[in-house]
């Protein structure tokens with residue numbers, strides 16, 4: 381089947397794929413999980429980078445994360461998932477005064493990492509300005525250039541003294557091989573950096589995966605998909621906390637669990653007691669439970685939320 385002829389009338393949605401097939405791709409699995417949480421059903425044929433969604437007028441286009449902002453920015457695809465670092469790199473390549481056509485609509489929370497300036501652990505370079513005038517290797521040349529332009533105090537159009545070179549991967553090898561005095565590369569756990577004998581001395585950008593749309597793209601199906609994605613992300617970030625509390629303690633407990641809009645309060649059969657249920661950020665739940673106990677709550681239950689929608 382010639383899939384390209386079946387794209388007409390469908391929302392084109394770019395999802396990140398690995399450049400090197402044996403690797404999973406940093407953002408790929410979490411993205412596929414998210415799509416499945418939104419009931420986006422598709423089957424991807426081996427080696428095909430386009431998949432038609434069976435139950436919605438959407439086509440998924442599998443593209444390298446680094447290329448997604450270009451396709452979205454040019455309006456060739458309507459929607460995409462990539463790293464905020466990649467969007468920032470794309471925007472940094474735009475001529476001065478030109479605004480980006482890539483609009484962030486949702487922080488997806490996964491794929492957290494930092495684009496950092498790194499130098500050999502044992503060496504005389506201590507801070508980013510020590511690299512001015514030296515060789516720096518990166519996959520993010522536009523952001524790196526903007527960073528050193530700022531450090532050098534160079535005007536737009538003025539040549540930089542720092543020499544910035546592009547490599548497409550394994551950036552951390554550049555210092556050991558004598559190609560670079562420092563690198564600008566992504567750090568998550570820090571293990572790659574440590575194994576290469578490097579240390580971070582500055583941060584260019586902090587990143588997570590984001591949902592982006594082409595500025596002009598607007599349709600009911602785009603709004604529907606964005607709303608479904610928001611629902612799944614919210615559900616992943618929150619838990620539902622339920623507890624019983626004496627009515628006179630309700631106002632203090634409500635301050636601990638204010639909910640997204642307001643907590644739901646139900647009267648209990650037992651005189652003077654109420655039941656409260658409220659959404660709480662997952663990362664805060666242990667502290668919230670400690671505080672609830674202190675103000676007299678009992679029978680605290682915490683439940684995962686499968687999905688959640690407010691729009």
Ligand SMILES: Nc1ncnc2c1ncn2[C@@H]1O[C@H](COP(=O)(O)OP(=O)(O)OP(=O)(O)O)[C@@H](O)[C@H]1O
Pocket residue numbers: 396397398399400403404405406407408445446462463464465466491492493566567568569587588589
């Ligand atoms: N170690 C990491 N931890 C978390 N997120 C990362 C990490 N490395 C990269 N990312 C995020 O994933 C995006 C894509 O990374 P990258 O371009 O290296 O592709 P990949 O998905 O790792 O696939 P591959 O490197 O196999 O081609 C980055 O722009 C960044 O936002």
Ligand SMILES: O=P(O)(O)OC[C@H]1O[C@H](OP(=O)(O)OP(=O)(O)O)[C@H](O)[C@@H]1O
Pocket residue numbers: 406548549550551552565566567568569570571572573
């Ligand atoms: O801090 P860490 O947890 O070690 O992760 C950081 C590493 O992950 C990414 O590389 P990746 O493995 O995707 O390989 P690549 O350079 O070929 O993209 C990034 O470019 C770093 O090298």
Ligand SMILES: [Mg+2]
Pocket residue numbers: 406
């Ligand atoms: Mg990678």
